[in-house]
Amino acid sequence: MLQKLIIFSGIAGITVFIGGVLAHLFNHHVKESPVKYEITHTMMSFGAGIILSALALVLIPKSMEELSLLPMALSFLIGAGLFLVLDQYLAKKGGQTATLLAMLMDFIPESIALGAVFAIEPKMATLLAVFIGLQNLPEAFNSYRDIVQSGFSSKKTLIIFFFLSFSGIVGALIGHFVLSDYPDLTALLMGFASGGILYLLIQDIIPQSKLEHKYLPSLGACLGFLVGIIGEKLI
Template sequence: MITELILYSGFAGITVICGGLLANLFNHHVKDSPVKYEVIHGLMSFGAGIILSALALVLIPKGMEELELFPIIISFSAGAIIFLLIDQNLDKKGGQTATLLAMMMDFVPESIALGAVFAVDPNTATLLAVFIGLQNLPEAFNSYRDLTLSGFTIKKTLLILLGLSFFGIIAALIGHFYFSKSPKLTAHLMTFASGGILYLLIRDIIPESKLENKFLPSLGACLGFLIGIIGEKLI
């Protein structure tokens, strides 16, 4: 059973490094052109749509199933405020890591949830692993771009993404052994993450994905959200 959980969470996480490698290939081996920038911004919006779908269809609903109104308000507000402070600190340092933070804010809680769900419903956990893996690919693609623009070397950026790939397995095991019997704690974690994700989306990610007089970014966001709907219906 544990071997299966490691395989599922490993699949969900391996798309992080795959997205980074794809971004490296695209950024450094494809000539600059208007089409290239449209694709980049389209993928940014696609990732934003998937992140938003994770928030709206997985994290918030699962949190609301377990928590009363006041705990939801506290956890969600805490997530938003803490990531506002983190974002302000990064702004002072000139960093561009919003997409990476947003990816971690949904990848880690969902991986913990994957481990917790696997203990009681392996079939749902399998579909959740696929859903998380689909999310991680465009998010990692955009995170690679953000990190390299912030001054990280290609090697360091890929090592960060590789580490995150394996961290999903650790998070799933933590969820399986420690959170499967604490649904309220898992719900608090998901709601906290939702506040941080929504702040980062509105503050940093969505404005960065805009291209003047172009439709592809908006369409990409819709497609990303649609994939989230499909994943949720399958689950």
Template sequence: MLQNLLLFSGFAGITVFIGGLLANFFNHHIRETPVKYEITHTMMSFGAGIILSAIALVLIPKGLEELTVLPMAISFTAGVLIFLYIDQYLAKNGSKNATLLAMMMDFIPESIALGATFAVDPKMATLLAVFIGLQNLPEAFNSYRDMVGSGFTAQKTLIIFFVLSFFGIGGALIGHYFLTDSPILTAHLMTFASGGILYLLINDIIPESKLKNNYLTSLGAAFGFLVGIIGEKLI
């Protein structure tokens, strides 16, 4: 079981690095054209749709399932306020890493849930790992562009993404060994993450993905959410 857990959580995480590699190739080997500009913004909105589906279909339902109204509201509000503060701090320092924050706030709780689920329902955990991996690709693609745009070199960004790709294994092991019998704590973690992600999504990611007189970005968000629906249906 441990071998399978490491294998699938490793797959879920390595797509962070793969998404960064794809963005690096796209940035440096595809010439600048209006079409390229539209593709990058559509990828941003596609990632936003997937992130939104993670909130609506994975993170919040777990909170609703395990928590009463007041604890759930407190965890959600704490996530919003803490990420409001983080976002303001990053803005003052000229950083544009909201997509990276949203990706990790989505990726880590879901990896923990993956580890906690693996002991109970390996089939569901396997599908969850595939879903997380599919989410990470467009999110990492967008995060790479944000980080390079905020001053990081391509090499440093890829090194960071390579390290982050192993966070899935760490989160899954924590979930498997420490939170399998703690559904309330897992639910608080997911609800907290939901508040933070939703704030970043509405304040930073969605406005950045919008293009004037272009409808591909809206389609990208809708189809990104559809990916989440399909993943949840399969799970």
């Protein structure tokens, strides 16, 4: 059972590194052109759609199932408020890490949830691992671009992504051994993550994905959300 949990959470996490590698190849081996620019923004919108689907279909519903109104609202507001402060700090520093933060705010709570439900509903956990992996790919693709633009080298960024890939295993193990008996604590974590993700989406990610007189990025967001709907329906 433990071996399967590590394998599934590892597969879900390795797509962070794969997304970074694909972004590296795309940036260095595809010539600059309006088409490349539109593809980049479409991928950003696609990732935003998947993040939004995780927020609407997984994190908030699971949090609302376990919590009463007040703790749910407080955890959500604390998440939004903390990331407002963090976003202001990063803006002063000149960083562009909103997509990376949104990915981690999504990836880590879902990995913890994966570990918590694995012993109870293995089938659901397996599909959840696939869903998480699909989310991480476009999110990592977009995060690579943000981090490189904020001053990191390609090599250093890929190293960061490689080690981040294993955070899903750590989160799943924590969920399995620590939080499986405390659903309220897991729900608080999901509510907190929801507030932070929604703030980052509205403040940073969605505005950056828009292109004047281009409509493909908006369709990309719809397709990303559809991926989330399909994943939730399968689970």
